[in-house]
Amino acid sequence: xxxxxxxxxxxxxxxxxxxxxxxxxxxxxxxxxxxxxxxxxxxxxxxxxxxxxxxxxxxxxxxxxxxxxxxxxxxxxxxxxxxxxxxxxxxxxxxxxxxxxxxxxxxxxxxxxxxxxxxxxxxxxxxxxxxxxxxxxxxxxxxxxxxxxxxxxxxxxxxxxxx
Numbered sequence: 431x432x433x434x435x436x437x438x439x440x441x442x443x444x445x446x447x448x449x450x451x452x453x454x455x456x457x458x459x460x461x462x463x464x465x466x467x468x469x470x471x472x473x474x475x476x477x478x479x480x481x482x483x484x485x486x487x488x489x490x491x492x493x494x495x496x497x498x499x500x501x502x503x504x505x506x507x508x509x510x511x512x513x514x515x516x517x518x519x520x521x522x523x524x525x526x527x528x529x530x531x532x533x534x535x536x537x538x539x540x541x542x543x544x545x546x547x548x549x550x551x552x553x554x555x556x557x558x559x560x561x562x563x564x565x566x567x568x569x570x571x572x573x574x575x576x577x578x579x580x581x582x583x584x585x586x587x588x589x590x591x592x593x
Contacts, residue, residue, distance in 0.1 A: 527566065530566070562575070
């Protein structure tokens with residue numbers, strides 16, 4: 431009887447050992463899952479920190495770009511003012527050149543025109559106006575223009591005398 435009792439106790443002990451082994455295996459599986467979840471948590475925390483850092487970098491870059499944009503707007507505004515000033519100066523210079531051309535025209539050609547106009551009516555067209563403007567740009571062209579107009583005036587005067 432004692433051996434049967436020992437055998438039963440041994441069988442119970444083996445059953446308990448088997449259950450304990452299964453529980454240990456189950457605990458090891460749970461422990462492995464906990465370890466995996468812990469690693470995932472660390473990875474997510476690291477990723478979150480990286481994203482927070484990236485957000486700060488992007489915000490700083492945004493501030494920098496906003497300042498640069500404002501600077502460019504100020505520069506553009508200044509360039510517009512300078513452009514307006516240069517345009518005004520250019521207009522003043524052109525007006526002065528036109529006034530000089532008018533004086534030169536009056537001084538050099540007016541007397542010839544008065545002589546030719548006596549008894550005839552002249553109408554100057556847009557083409558003559560453009561020619562006068564172009565010839566005012568250089569002394570050589572101005573001189574050639576005077577010679578051509580003078581020759582035409584002489585021819586017109588002689589034709590007028592023939593009629």
